[in-house]
Structure formats: C-alpha cells, structure tokens
Amino acid sequence: MVNVSVIGATGYVGAELLRLLSAHPDVHINKAVSKSFAGKEMKDIYANFIPNQSVGLTGEESGPDAGDFVFLCLPHGQSLKAAPALLASGHKVIDLSGDFRYDDTDIYEKWYGIPHTAKQENASAVYGLPEFFGDDVKKSSFTANPGCYTTTSILALAPLLAEGVIRENGIVIDAKSGVTGAGRKEKLAFSYCETADNFKAYSVPLHRHTSEIEEQLSKLSGKDICLLFTPHLLPVKRGILATIYAELAEGVTAEQISKVYESYYADAPFTHVLPHGKLPELKYVVGSNNCMIGFELSERTGRIIIVSCTDNLIKGAAGQAIQNFNLMNGLDETLGLPRTAWYL
Amino acid sequence: MVNVSVIGATGYVGAELLRLLSAHPDVHINKAVSKSFAGKEMKDIYANFIPNQSVGLTGEESGPDAGDFVFLCLPHGQSLKAAPALLASGHKVIDLSGDFRYDDTDIYEKWYGIPHTAKQENASAVYGLPEFFGDDVKKSSFTANPGCYTTTSILALAPLLAEGVIRENGIVIDAKSGVTGAGRKEKLAFSYCETADNFKAYSVPLHRHTSEIEEQLSKLSGKDICLLFTPHLLPVKRGILATIYAELAEGVTAEQISKVYESYYADAPFTHVLPHGKLPELKYVVGSNNCMIGFELSERTGRIIIVSCTDNLIKGAAGQAIQNFNLMNGLDETLGLPRTAWYL
Amino acid sequence: MVNVSVIGATGYVGAELLRLLSAHPDVHINKAVSKSFAGKEMKDIYANFIPNQSVGLTGEESGPDAGDFVFLCLPHGQSLKAAPALLASGHKVIDLSGDFRYDDTDIYEKWYGIPHTAKQENASAVYGLPEFFGDDVKKSSFTANPGCYTTTSILALAPLLAEGVIRENGIVIDAKSGVTGAGRKEKLAFSYCETADNFKAYSVPLHRHTSEIEEQLSKLSGKDICLLFTPHLLPVKRGILATIYAELAEGVTAEQISKVYESYYADAPFTHVLPHGKLPELKYVVGSNNCMIGFELSERTGRIIIVSCTDNLIKGAAGQAIQNFNLMNGLDETLGLPRTAWYL
Amino acid sequence: MVNVSVIGATGYVGAELLRLLSAHPDVHINKAVSKSFAGKEMKDIYANFIPNQSVGLTGEESGPDAGDFVFLCLPHGQSLKAAPALLASGHKVIDLSGDFRYDDTDIYEKWYGIPHTAKQENASAVYGLPEFFGDDVKKSSFTANPGCYTTTSILALAPLLAEGVIRENGIVIDAKSGVTGAGRKEKLAFSYCETADNFKAYSVPLHRHTSEIEEQLSKLSGKDICLLFTPHLLPVKRGILATIYAELAEGVTAEQISKVYESYYADAPFTHVLPHGKLPELKYVVGSNNCMIGFELSERTGRIIIVSCTDNLIKGAAGQAIQNFNLMNGLDETLGLPRTAWYL
Structure with missing residues (x-):
C-alpha cells in the first residue's frame, strides 16, 4: 500500500x-x-463518490504527510510554486501541469508567459511518457506528466520521425478534443447551450501544446521539428482524436x-x-x-x-x-488502470 | 411596418x-x-447575425423611440420597474417576464419573493395566451407573455378541466425542459460537462410556474386547482415535453x-x-x-x-x-412565425 | 477463478x-x-476490446464447457428455450431476459404474449434483486436478473409500501431511460438523427415492466399494487431516472x-x-x-x-x-463492480 | 407562384x-x-409538418404535372435515370445528387463507379454554385446542385487559388460533418448509441467529394489541383466545418x-x-x-x-x-431562405 496525497483534488483531472x-488495489488515499x-x-462536490468511499477535503495548509506520494493537479504556474518544497521534503511527486514538461525552460517561458522559477527542480524532472521514457520514470522521484x-500526437509521430519514414517538414496535426479538456470552469463559452451541437477551432495558430510536441519530437527523432497544430472543441465530454498529415519518405x-510501429509498441500495454x-x-x-493509432x-x-x-x-492526464x-513504485505498469474502453 | 424596440436583447429570449x-415582414427593428x-x-455577441442584418445595441438610457412597440425581455423584478414608465409614455408593451402574469399579485409576491410595486399596471395587463385570451389581447396595450x-401545461389541461372530463384533484405534471430555459448563464451547473449526458429534477416541489399554472387553470375551469408540478433538465438546448397525469371523470x-380538444383548438393556428x-x-x-398535444x-x-x-x-417565449x-397590431396571427418544426 | 460462459455476447448487455x-479478479471468460x-x-465487433484482452466468439453449437457458470444474455423468448438444457446439464445460470422473472407465469404470458414453456425451471428461479432476495440468491443455482x-422502481418503492408510509393507490412512475435500453438495433427510430435532441414517451400506457414492478411490489408489501408506469427515451446512452409520485399516509x-429507507439499505453496498x-x-x-434514491x-x-x-x-443489467x-459463488458481493460513477 | 414537384421527398434532403x-412566398408545392x-x-413520416401544411405523397408513376419546376432529391445513380425524361418533357430541373456535377464524366464514372448514361444532358447542366456561376444558373434550365x-471547400479555396495567394500543392482539407450528411438510414453505424459521444474519420483517403472539389477548383483557378480531403463524422445532426491548410505564396x-475574399464575395448574400x-x-x-469563412x-x-x-x-443541399x-426563375436570390442561423 502506498499512501498518496492529491493536491488540487476537485478540478476535473x-x-x-x-x-x-x-479502485487501485495498492493505493491508500x-x-x-x-x-x-x-x-x-469529495461527495459534496462530486456526488458520484458514494458515502463509504468519499474522502475528506483538507486545505492547503494541511499538506501531505511525510512519505506520501504526491500528485500535483494544480493549474499551470501553481505547480511551479508548490513542487520545490514538496521535493525538498523528500516526497516523490508527479506533476500534471505544464510547468515541468520542458527540457528547455526558455520554451516554457515563451509559450506560457510565466518566468520559470524552479529551474533546478525542472532539471531533475523526467518527462513521463512511459512508451519512451519508462526506464527513466522508474528511477525518478519527480515526473512531469505529459499534456x-x-x-496523442507524440505516440503517433515519434516512431515514424525517428525511423525516417516520414518527412519532418510540413506536418499538420488537426486535433479535436472533448470539453473536459478545458477543466471545471464557470465560463459562458463552455456552457451547455454554447457548446452542444457546436464545433470550433481554437487557439489558432499558436496553442501551447505545439511547443511541447515539437520539443519532444525533436528530441526523439534527432531532427528539428516545426509543425502546425490546430485544436478543435468537440461537443463531447471526453476524448481526443488527432488526424495527422505528413509526407511519406520516398518509396x-x-x-x-506497420513494422516501425510494431518495433516501438509491441510491448506497450496501452498503445495499440x-x-x-x-x-x-x-x-x-x-x-x-489506451492510445489507439491507425493510418492510411x-x-x-x-x-x-x-x-x-x-x-x-x-x-491524457490521470491515467x-x-x-x-506504478513505474515509480515498482508496481505492474497496468495496475488499477482501465484497459477496456466504455464504448457505450 | 411597425417600429419595435427590444429591451434586454442579448439574453437567450x-x-x-x-x-x-x-424575418417578420411587417416589423422594423x-x-x-x-x-x-x-x-x-448584435453580431458581436451572437455571430449568427450576419453583418447586413446585424443590429446596433444601445444602452438603457437611450430607451425606445416614441411610438415604438416594446418587447420587455428583462429578468423577473426588472420588468416591474421598467414597465410603468413605458406604459405611461404610451408605448404598447409585451412583457416576457413573470412580473405581470398574475391576476392576484399576492400569489406573485409569495412565489417570487418580490413586493409587487406596479399593481395598477398589473390590473391592466392581459394574460397573453392567444388560444384563450386572443380577443382580449387584440384590444390590449399591455400583454403579459405566459411562462x-x-x-405547455395550460393548453393541455384547460379544456379538459373546463369541460369536467378529468378530475381536478391529484393532477401531476412531470415536465422536462431544454437548457435554454435557464437563460444565458455563467454557472457551473449549466456547463457542458455538468449537463451533457445528464438528467435531473429541480426546484422540487415548489417551482414558481406551479402557481401560474394553478391560477390560470382555476380561472379557466372555475375550479380550485392545486397540483404537483416537477420540472426536469433535459440534455438538449430547446423544447419542453410535459407528461401529465389526471384522473378521468366517470365513463x-x-x-x-378528442372532441373537447377539437372544440377548443379547431381554429388555433399553432395548437395541434x-x-x-x-x-x-x-x-x-x-x-x-407550435404546441402539440397527444393523449392515451x-x-x-x-x-x-x-x-x-x-x-x-x-x-414558450419569443414566438x-x-x-x-400580431394580434395587438391587427395583423394575421401567424405572420413571421415558423409553422414547421426543424425535425432535424 | 470461476470459468464463465456468456451466451449472447454481442448485444449491448x-x-x-x-x-x-x-476486470473481475475471480473470473475466467x-x-x-x-x-x-x-x-x-470480440474486438472485431466492439473495438474497445484491445487485442490482448479480446475474446474469440463461438457459435451456439459449441455451448459452455462442463462446469461453466452461464450468463444468458438472449432476447426474451430465446432464454425460455435455452435455459432448461443448461440447467439440466448442471450449469449455474443467471438469465438476464424477462423470461424467468415472474412467480406467476400467467402474467408473463399476458404481458409478453409468449407461452411459457419452462414452468418447472421458472419455479426454481430466484428473483435476483440482492437488496431483498440476496440470501435466496446465495443458495440459488438459477437466478432471473431483474429488469x-x-x-430502479422497486428499490425506491418497496420499503415505503411495505412499511405503510405511502398509500398503495395512485402511484405514478414517470421514468426516463437512455437509448442503450433499446439494445443494439438497426432501427430508424434509434438512429442518431432521430434520437439526438429529441425526447419522447413510449409504450404508453402498457409497458411490460409495469407487470414486473407490480408483481414484486405486491409480494414485498403484501398489498395488491396497481400503478401507472410511463417510460420515456432520453437522448443519452446510459442511465435511468425515475420520478415517482405517491400519496403519503396520514402524518x-x-x-x-429516511428511517424506513435506512432500515432497509444501511448495509446494501450499492443502494444509497x-x-x-x-x-x-x-x-x-x-x-x-449504484442505485441512488432521494425524495422530497x-x-x-x-x-x-x-x-x-x-x-x-x-x-439494471450486467452489473x-x-x-x-458473486453471491451465488460465495464471493464478496462487490467484487469486480464499479463503485464510483464516471460523473464526466 | 411557381408550381414545384419534389421527387424523393422523404429523404432528409x-x-x-x-x-x-x-415557407417560400412564391412557391406552390x-x-x-x-x-x-x-x-x-408528409406528416405521417415527418410529424413536424402540421396537418394544415402537410403534403400528400404520390408514387413515382404520378410524376410532375406539365410546367412544374422539378427538384430531384434522389440517390446517386437514380437521378441519372430520371433526369433525361423530365428535361425532354420541358421541365426545368435542379438535381441534388452527384450525377450531373462533373464536366468530365470520366471522373464521375471513376469515383462513383457508375457508367454515365446521360452524357448529353450532363453537357447541358450548369454547376449550381451561385457565387461563381450565378449568371449561368439564371439562364439554365438544368442545374446540378453542388455537394x-x-x-464548403470551394468557397474557401477558389478565390485564393485563382488569385495565386496560396500554392496549389499540398492543400489539406480536414472536414467534419453532422450525421444528416449520411441521409435517412437504418444502419447500425449511424444509430444513436454508436454515434453519440463518438467522433471518427471515414472514407479515408478517397472520399468522392475530393474529385468534385478538384475539378471545380482546377476550372476556377486554371491550375491542376490535387489535394487531400478527409471527412469526419461529428456527433451533431447538422453542419460542416472544414479546416483547410495551404502554403502561402511568398510574402x-x-x-x-481579406481583399481577395472581399473582391469575390462583397455582393454574395450568403457567403460571409x-x-x-x-x-x-x-x-x-x-x-x-450562409457559408462563413475565417482564416489565420x-x-x-x-x-x-x-x-x-x-x-x-x-x-450544402436544399437551401x-x-x-x-430563385435565380432560374428570375426571383430575388434570397427569397424564402433563412439568413440568420439558429445559434441555440
């Protein structure tokens, strides 16, 4: 049993x-x-939590107990402030914000517009994409959970770029996301009457995730990747589908x-x-x-x-x-995680 | 051509x-x-209005011009304040709020929790349900538009109660409404992620419309109607469906x-x-x-x-x-109104 | 580990x-x-099943192996034919159809319009509502899973009727269900364009579940229950919400x-x-x-x-x-079952 | 008043x-x-048509009366058979299928897999995109209504290609459509439970509309256009949004x-x-x-x-x-057409 603390427990993530x-067999919240x-x-805010499984919510002052594994589910900019002290007190930490995802903090500062005030901690963070950095994650005590x-984009593109079967120029990612991606917000733009039966592009042409995708793909392929990423808002609650266009290398x-993908993901439990x-x-x-990938x-x-x-x-977040x-605690990578989608 | 002013132009109604x-042939906005x-x-707020049909929005101080027909689309309580001056300046007015819908202002004060400060104007207001009060509406200069x-409820029940083919006791109205009924609101409860795929009852057991339904049905049937009304929130934008239960009179x-309904609505252009x-x-x-009614x-x-x-x-509102x-201006009752539902 | 066979594996249930x-820890499919x-x-029909968890589908001729626990997910009328042989070969069986839910097969024959050809097996079937018949289920080798x-209706009404705090006459159940309730069907009425943004009542006034609700409530309360049940189709995939109206007993x-409910469900793991x-x-x-119940x-x-x-x-079915x-196999009643709803 | 006949009246189009x-003031159906x-x-099939506006449906044998203006709303392949006789009898015809949209019938035969058996009639058909061929439509007695x-794609791309401000190579159209685009079908893939909350690409990489887009863009720009078009199915009933990517010409x-678009559409009543x-x-x-276009x-x-x-x-069809x-009958181009979208 691992004792865990979740900080930022009432956002959607x-x-x-x-x-x-x-539902995780080796976790005590x-x-x-x-x-x-x-x-x-918790049941007062999210009534899906039933009485006998509900959790009391504490304020920030009553932080995690010594030894707790910490999940930071804070907005961008707030993790930056919270993480250093937690790491200094010896907690293992997974941060779900964008604050520690970049090797190059200049990129972070440019795209997020926030000065990076924890560069040392940033240097120690492992980018938590298990398909590529699983071994590093196992040894890490600080993991930056990807966007x-x-x-969705890196898993589709990285193998093909790394093996040179597609060209690095001219890539277009046309991505569509459900509304939970915007978080728990009292904003008219995300109200039911404005969103239902609607569809739109947003943050064109400079959504932040562009920079995260580019940095990781450049690192994984050894090429200098510059691409066009366009997110859209789907009238569904959950899910991302990215349609990605790239030029094939000659012949x-x-x-x-298929073989390239297989060589990368044959043993990945969640990428199919x-x-x-x-x-x-x-x-x-x-x-x-799961991440599912197909191509034509x-x-x-x-x-x-x-x-x-x-x-x-x-x-894309909590899973x-x-x-x-699981990797950081030496557990089976799939423990407590849903392997079959709902479908209905 | 009738010049009209719409006050409260950017709410959903x-x-x-x-x-x-x-799209009304005899109206100039x-x-x-x-x-x-x-x-x-208008097109800045509702981008469905195209440039050549958009309307400039003015503030309250620049009220309607002399002679304008006025539609008041203000929240409950605000019409109460705005209507008297407009009527005093000789405007014909239709108020779409609940403020002038009650013959008995005590009922209004009890269910809305607002002191009625315009009782004289209230006394002159006609309840604008054309199927029953169309002749009064024609002669009126102040009409209170029903909820x-x-x-939806009165059109279904009034003929049957008035003709005594159902019992007045024990009526249950289980009603379900789309989310636009709540108006244009920045509230978490009406956000897409909270509302989509969801369904719930609300304002149980004392929704305000109970009192409006009861007062009108009592008046139309000559009986003292006390009933149970339960509204629900459907995950759709538009539309109300009320399932109504009543005891049949003997035999x-x-x-x-069918004959009772036909005798009331044979000539009604919108109630079928x-x-x-x-x-x-x-x-x-x-x-x-349209209002469509069926029974079993x-x-x-x-x-x-x-x-x-x-x-x-x-x-239920703008139409x-x-x-x-149309009635107040001696026009064909159906002018400018959509007669065929969208279906798709 | 219990070996199980699922017959009728590709319907929605x-x-x-x-x-x-x-995801059940003690089950081998x-x-x-x-x-x-x-x-x-299975993954060819339902692509949410990932390759390493997919199941091969066999035809009817290759029935369950000896000793398999059998779930019958066949349409009404087909279970009637399939169950007797399975029981005769010594399988423990849970039937999810309506075929064995009635103590009185006359009621079944009247409401389903099918002659009951397995009355002996029917007599041995336990009605699988664990909140009321859990002890019988534990000892049973043939369970009829409720509708x-x-x-949803019985769990709300049975305690109140049994304890006499509501009257048995005049009960109205206004129920609303998601579209999966209709099963996996190529019917225009359940196509996206006909169902989305729509809402309707159906099977008025004689939906079959009326008779099942009445028989069970009569048995559980010792009264002769005759009620009005009206189902509606919600534009959602999953979920039933029933709004139930009853007269309170004096005072x-x-x-x-609250106390009546508590006395019945304090220890029920899924009824809250x-x-x-x-x-x-x-x-x-x-x-x-879970079943969640509230009242006003x-x-x-x-x-x-x-x-x-x-x-x-x-x-309402598979869970x-x-x-x-679990009960029939001496396992913890909650094993392998989701206790926290999705909410999002 | 123009007498019209609609053939294929009960499909969605x-x-x-x-x-x-x-609702068209100059039309008699x-x-x-x-x-x-x-x-x-009509009201038996589409109950949104109210009794007093419903239309009797006749079989094919009782074709249009002499002089009727004919709308052909038949599936691809059937218009091919029906149009020649109608034109020969002197009817003006608008065909809404794909059968007469191509200048080059070889392209039609290749992409639709149907031999073109009415090449002479095809030669007389005008491609009914009023923004570009309005003058031809006015003089035409046979119009092929575009897909x-x-x-959606041509209106966005044609001016830019014709004026050379974008490159003709490497264009990607990532399009998303509502489910009515698939027509009135009893197919599981379009059932509510399969489509709601879902999103998918389809007909990748060779959807038929690719060829229609390419032929028209080539004609309008004088260049040989070959592009990539990917349609997706949105969980909404109506609407197409195309996100289009192209390389800008130098500088x-x-x-x-903006100026290029303005020079083409300043007077177009529906393209904004x-x-x-x-x-x-x-x-x-x-x-x-309306068609609305924006860019970044x-x-x-x-x-x-x-x-x-x-x-x-x-x-995209009926409007x-x-x-x-309207153009073919010398009427105002906008007559009877909705100019303000629903928004809610």
Whole structure:
C-alpha cells in the first residue's frame, strides 16, 4: 500500500484521478487537498463518490504527510510554486501541469508567459511518457506528466520521425478534443447551450501544446521539428482524436509503417496500433488508458494520414499519471488502470 | 411596418426574439437595448447575425423611440420597474417576464419573493395566451407573455378541466425542459460537462410556474386547482415535453376527450391535438411556434396520460410574444412565425 | 477463478457484461457465444476490446464447457428455450431476459404474449434483486436478473409500501431511460438523427415492466399494487431516472421516510439513499453499479416525490448480474463492480 | 407562384427542401413524390409538418404535372435515370445528387463507379454554385446542385487559388460533418448509441467529394489541383466545418487575403468572410443558408489555416437548391431562405 496525497483534488483531472485511485488495489488515499472546498467531502462536490468511499477535503495548509506520494493537479504556474518544497521534503511527486514538461525552460517561458522559477527542480524532472521514457520514470522521484494533445500526437509521430519514414517538414496535426479538456470552469463559452451541437477551432495558430510536441519530437527523432497544430472543441465530454498529415519518405510502404510501429509498441500495454487501413474512433478509447493509432496512405498526394485517439482525462492526464506512479513504485505498469474502453 | 424596440436583447429570449423579428415582414427593428453590451453590435455577441442584418445595441438610457412597440425581455423584478414608465409614455408593451402574469399579485409576491410595486399596471395587463385570451389581447396595450412550462401545461389541461372530463384533484405534471430555459448563464451547473449526458429534477416541489399554472387553470375551469408540478433538465438546448397525469371523470372515453380538444383548438393556428394514441415528441415542435398535444388512456388506473410539447424559446417565449404582437397590431396571427418544426 | 460462459455476447448487455467481467479478479471468460458473429473476435465487433484482452466468439453449437457458470444474455423468448438444457446439464445460470422473472407465469404470458414453456425451471428461479432476495440468491443455482426500470422502481418503492408510509393507490412512475435500453438495433427510430435532441414517451400506457414492478411490489408489501408506469427515451446512452409520485399516509414525516429507507439499505453496498431534500442526478450513478434514491415531500398535495437513478446497463443489467454471480459463488458481493460513477 | 414537384421527398434532403419551400412566398408545392411512402402524407413520416401544411405523397408513376419546376432529391445513380425524361418533357430541373456535377464524366464514372448514361444532358447542366456561376444558373434550365463538403471547400479555396495567394500543392482539407450528411438510414453505424459521444474519420483517403472539389477548383483557378480531403463524422445532426491548410505564396499578408475574399464575395448574400483572426463556429451557420469563412496565418510554418462552415442540409443541399431555383426563375436570390442561423 502506498499512501498518496492529491493536491488540487476537485478540478476535473483531480476528480478523475481520485476516481481511478479509489479502485487501485495498492493505493491508500491519505490526503485530498482542495483550496476551494476545504472542510467538505469529495461527495459534496462530486456526488458520484458514494458515502463509504468519499474522502475528506483538507486545505492547503494541511499538506501531505511525510512519505506520501504526491500528485500535483494544480493549474499551470501553481505547480511551479508548490513542487520545490514538496521535493525538498523528500516526497516523490508527479506533476500534471505544464510547468515541468520542458527540457528547455526558455520554451516554457515563451509559450506560457510565466518566468520559470524552479529551474533546478525542472532539471531533475523526467518527462513521463512511459512508451519512451519508462526506464527513466522508474528511477525518478519527480515526473512531469505529459499534456493530453501531446501524448496523442507524440505516440503517433515519434516512431515514424525517428525511423525516417516520414518527412519532418510540413506536418499538420488537426486535433479535436472533448470539453473536459478545458477543466471545471464557470465560463459562458463552455456552457451547455454554447457548446452542444457546436464545433470550433481554437487557439489558432499558436496553442501551447505545439511547443511541447515539437520539443519532444525533436528530441526523439534527432531532427528539428516545426509543425502546425490546430485544436478543435468537440461537443463531447471526453476524448481526443488527432488526424495527422505528413509526407511519406520516398518509396515507403504501409507494411514498413506497420513494422516501425510494431518495433516501438509491441510491448506497450496501452498503445495499440491497428492494422493498415483501420482507423480508431473516439469510442474505442474513451474510459480507458489506451492510445489507439491507425493510418492510411494517400498515393495521389504522397502523404500518410494517421489517426490517434486517447481519453484526455485518462491516458491524457490521470491515467498516465497512475501509469507513471506504478513505474515509480515498482508496481505492474497496468495496475488499477482501465484497459477496456466504455464504448457505450 | 411597425417600429419595435427590444429591451434586454442579448439574453437567450431576446436573441431568439430578434432572430424571429428579423424575418417578420411587417416589423422594423428600431432599437435593441442591452445593458451588458451597449455600443456593440448584435453580431458581436451572437455571430449568427450576419453583418447586413446585424443590429446596433444601445444602452438603457437611450430607451425606445416614441411610438415604438416594446418587447420587455428583462429578468423577473426588472420588468416591474421598467414597465410603468413605458406604459405611461404610451408605448404598447409585451412583457416576457413573470412580473405581470398574475391576476392576484399576492400569489406573485409569495412565489417570487418580490413586493409587487406596479399593481395598477398589473390590473391592466392581459394574460397573453392567444388560444384563450386572443380577443382580449387584440384590444390590449399591455400583454403579459405566459411562462414556457405554463403554456405547455395550460393548453393541455384547460379544456379538459373546463369541460369536467378529468378530475381536478391529484393532477401531476412531470415536465422536462431544454437548457435554454435557464437563460444565458455563467454557472457551473449549466456547463457542458455538468449537463451533457445528464438528467435531473429541480426546484422540487415548489417551482414558481406551479402557481401560474394553478391560477390560470382555476380561472379557466372555475375550479380550485392545486397540483404537483416537477420540472426536469433535459440534455438538449430547446423544447419542453410535459407528461401529465389526471384522473378521468366517470365513463369518459377517448372520443370525448378528442372532441373537447377539437372544440377548443379547431381554429388555433399553432395548437395541434394528435389523434388518440399518437403522442408528440420534442422534435415535432422544436423550431416552430407550435404546441402539440397527444393523449392515451389507462383503463387499469382510470387515468389519462397527456403529452404536451412546445419549443420553450418560441411558443414558450419569443414566438408567443410575436403571436401576441400580431394580434395587438391587427395583423394575421401567424405572420413571421415558423409553422414547421426543424425535425432535424 | 470461476470459468464463465456468456451466451449472447454481442448485444449491448452482453458486451457490457464482458467488459465488466474482463476486470473481475475471480473470473475466467471461457466462452463467449454469439450467433451473429461466430468465428470473429470480440474486438472485431466492439473495438474497445484491445487485442490482448479480446475474446474469440463461438457459435451456439459449441455451448459452455462442463462446469461453466452461464450468463444468458438472449432476447426474451430465446432464454425460455435455452435455459432448461443448461440447467439440466448442471450449469449455474443467471438469465438476464424477462423470461424467468415472474412467480406467476400467467402474467408473463399476458404481458409478453409468449407461452411459457419452462414452468418447472421458472419455479426454481430466484428473483435476483440482492437488496431483498440476496440470501435466496446465495443458495440459488438459477437466478432471473431483474429488469432495469424494475430495479430502479422497486428499490425506491418497496420499503415505503411495505412499511405503510405511502398509500398503495395512485402511484405514478414517470421514468426516463437512455437509448442503450433499446439494445443494439438497426432501427430508424434509434438512429442518431432521430434520437439526438429529441425526447419522447413510449409504450404508453402498457409497458411490460409495469407487470414486473407490480408483481414484486405486491409480494414485498403484501398489498395488491396497481400503478401507472410511463417510460420515456432520453437522448443519452446510459442511465435511468425515475420520478415517482405517491400519496403519503396520514402524518408521515420526512424523518420517518429516511428511517424506513435506512432500515432497509444501511448495509446494501450499492443502494444509497440521500438525505431528505437532495435528489440524485443521472451522472451520480452512470458507470457504476449504484442505485441512488432521494425524495422530497409536497405538503400542498400530500404527496412524496421520489427520484431513483441507476445505470441501466450496470445495476439494471450486467452489473446486477455480476452482483448475483458473486453471491451465488460465495464471493464478496462487490467484487469486480464499479463503485464510483464516471460523473464526466 | 411557381408550381414545384419534389421527387424523393422523404429523404432528409427532400424533407428539408419541403420544410423550406413551405415557407417560400412564391412557391406552390404541387407534387411530392416518394417511392417508399406513396399514399401517405408528409406528416405521417415527418410529424413536424402540421396537418394544415402537410403534403400528400404520390408514387413515382404520378410524376410532375406539365410546367412544374422539378427538384430531384434522389440517390446517386437514380437521378441519372430520371433526369433525361423530365428535361425532354420541358421541365426545368435542379438535381441534388452527384450525377450531373462533373464536366468530365470520366471522373464521375471513376469515383462513383457508375457508367454515365446521360452524357448529353450532363453537357447541358450548369454547376449550381451561385457565387461563381450565378449568371449561368439564371439562364439554365438544368442545374446540378453542388455537394455539401464541396460547397464548403470551394468557397474557401477558389478565390485564393485563382488569385495565386496560396500554392496549389499540398492543400489539406480536414472536414467534419453532422450525421444528416449520411441521409435517412437504418444502419447500425449511424444509430444513436454508436454515434453519440463518438467522433471518427471515414472514407479515408478517397472520399468522392475530393474529385468534385478538384475539378471545380482546377476550372476556377486554371491550375491542376490535387489535394487531400478527409471527412469526419461529428456527433451533431447538422453542419460542416472544414479546416483547410495551404502554403502561402511568398510574402502574402493577411490584408491581401481579406481583399481577395472581399473582391469575390462583397455582393454574395450568403457567403460571409470574417475579419482576419476571427474563425466561424458551426453554430454561426446551422439553420441558415450562409457559408462563413475565417482564416489565420501561421508564420512559423508559412501556412494559412482557413475555417469554412455551412449547414450541410441548407447551403450544402436544399437551401442552395432554392437559391438556384430563385435565380432560374428570375426571383430575388434570397427569397424564402433563412439568413440568420439558429445559434441555440
């Protein structure tokens, strides 16, 4: 049993994390910290938590107990302030914000517009994408959990770029996300009447995740990646589907693409590449920690079309955090994580 | 051409009213007043208004011009303050709030918790349900537009109560409404992630429309009606469906029920009663100014089940206001009003 | 480990059952039988099943192996034919259809219009509502899993009727269900364009579940219950919310109601009654095996309004079947069942 | 008053056309022909049509009366058979299928897999995109109504390609459509439970509309256009949003782009280009005959991102057909067409 503290328990990512942790066989939820709802119980805010499984919410002052494993589910900028002290007190920490995801803090400062005040801690953070950095995560005591769009995009592109079967120029990621991606917000733009039956692009052409995708893909491929990323808001609660366009390298076949993916993900428990010509749908992954990838080739234009799907709250946030938690604690990587999507 | 002013133009009811009025052949929109967005154009707030049809928004101080017909789309309590001066300046007025809907202002004060400060004006207001008070509306210069749940419920029940084919005791109205009924609000409870795929009852057991339904039904039937009304929030934007349960009077047949309805609504352009056994669905009315009513009898329990549907923004608000406007201006009752629902 | 066979694996209930069973720690899925898709794999039909967890589908001829625990997820009428042979070969069986839910097969024959051809087996079937018949289920080798509307309604009403705090006459159940309740069907009426943004009543006034609710409530209360049940189709995939109206017995208070419920459900792991005045919403239960119940009193009309919610595919079908399975196999009643709803 | 016949009245496009025509001031609906529902009334199939506006449905044998203007709403392949006789009898015809949209019938035969058996009639057909071919439509007696994806894509791209401000190579159209685009179908893939909360790409990489877009863009720009078009299915009923990526020609500015669009669409009543940096959303157009276009530039990648939106049933089908009808009959182009989208 590992004692855990969740800081920022009542945002959508925090709530999803608590939901998943409450079914994890090796976890004891010791503290759930919420600035906004200290003194209440989780079931008062999220009535899906039943009385006998509800958790008391404490304020920030009553931080984690010594030895607690800490999940930081704070907004960008706040983790930056909270993490150093926690690390200094010897806590193992997974941060789910964007604050510690960049090797190069200049990029962070440019795209987030926030001075990076914890560069030393940043240098010690491992980028928690288990498919690529699982071994580092196992040894780490501080993991930066990747973004949702980022996870979905990198898993689709990194193997192909690293093996040179697609060109590094001209990549377009047209991504579509459910509304939980925006968090728990009292904003008109995310109200039911404004969002239902609607669809729109947003943050065009400079969404922050562009920079995170580019830094990781550059690192993983050894090339200097500059791409175009366009997010859209789907009228669904959960799920990301990214349609990715890239130029094929000369003479590359579908069989080769499949082999490249297989060589990277044959043993990955949560990343599944479909046979050539089968494309995943949102419902194949929502509710699970899976990433599903499919592709098709367009001979007429010399391009590959890749479709990659995740549940933004699970593989894109809380689930991947638990996957990293398992690795950091020497547990089976899949423990406590949903492997079959809901479909219905 | 009638010059009209819409006060409270940027709430959902105001916006729907402007949308419908912009297609009305005998209307010129002279003023659109919005406290929140004065100085902007309608298309800045509701981008469905195209440039060449957009309307400039003015602040409250620049009220309606002399002779303008005025639609008041203000929240409850604010119409109470605004109406007297407008009426005193000789404007014809339709008020879409609850402030002038009650014959008995004591009932208003009790259920709305607001002292009624315009009792004289209240006494001159006609209750704008054209199916029952159309002749009064024609002669009126001040019309109180009925509530959405109220319209849907009264049209279903009034003929049957008035003719004594159902019992006045034990009536239950189980009503379900789309989210636009709550208006344009920055509230977490109406955010997409909280509302989509959800369903709930609210304001149980004392929603305000109970009192409006009871007062009108009592007046129309000559009986003292006390009933149970339970509203629910549907995960759709528009539409109300009320399932209504009442005890049948001894020996009443389906044929008699049909005849009663026909005797009331044969000439009503917007209220349509389906043949016995056919029940309307939400999509039969959404987008139109229609109310559709169907019924079935339960011999086992001696009850009638009535299903009544409207579009809460149209027949339940803006459309019925235009219907009243047409009557008050000697125009064809159906002018400028959508008669065929969207279905898709 | 219990070896199980699921017969009728590719309907929505079968698929949900396999999804849940694949996460059950004490279950080995031995056979998944599908007439329509024999020879394929589960992941070919439901792509949420990932390759390493997918199950091969066999045809009916290759029935369950000796000793398999059998879940029958066949349509009404087909279980009637399949169950006798399975029971005769010594299998323990849970049937999820309506075929064995009635003590009185005359009621079944009348409401389902099918001659009951397995009356002997029917006599041995236990009605699998663990909150009331859990002890019988433990000893049973043949359990009839209750209907979805039925479970939701009985759990709300049985304690109050049994204790006499509500009257047995005049009960109205106005129930609303998600579309999965209709099963996996190629019917225009359940197509996206016909169902989305729509809402309707159906099977008025004689839905089959009326008779199942009445038989069980009569048995549990010792009274002759005749009530009015009206189902509606919600534009959501999952979940049932029933709004129930009943007359209070003279002088009954909210406190008494709460105590009655507590006396019945204090130890029920999945049935939760909220404090007086708090009403459950669909999202409080969807994704879990919970039933949540709340109530409010209307003094003006002498009625109680009860709101009861379940996930129709889980507590209303596959989850309750697993709960019964656990009991029949001497396992912890909650094993492998989701206790926290998804909320998002 | 123009007498019109609608052939194929009960598909979604036919029903939408009848809905719009029933509000058109200069149209008398003389015949509504439906193979599937001959002898019934429109209101029996689409209950949004109220009794006093319902239309009787006749079978194919009772074709249009002499002089009727004919709308053909038949599936691809069937218009091919029906059009020649109608034209030979002197009817003016608008065909809404893909059968007469191609100048080069070889392209049609290749992408639709159907031999073109009416090449002479095809040669006389005008491509009914009023923004570009309005003058030809006015003189035409046979108009081929463009496809929905096609209209949305061509209106966004043609001016920029024709004026050389974007490169002709490497264009990607990532389009998303509501489910009505698939028509009125009893197919599991379009059932509520399979489509709601889901999102997917389909017909990758060779959707038929690719060829229609390419032929028209090539003609309008004088270049040989070969592009990549990927459609997706949105969980909404109506609307298309296309996100389009193209390389900018050297040194092109946002101001230039705006001017190019303005020079093409300043007088177009239904095509509206938003100021640089504002992107349209689905709800800005759904319910109207408008196409809204917005764009943003990505300096980092040298690309333009264009977002173009239409209502697939209106500007993408029935509305554009009426726009063409108005032109062919010397009426105001906007007559009877909704100019303000629903928004709610």
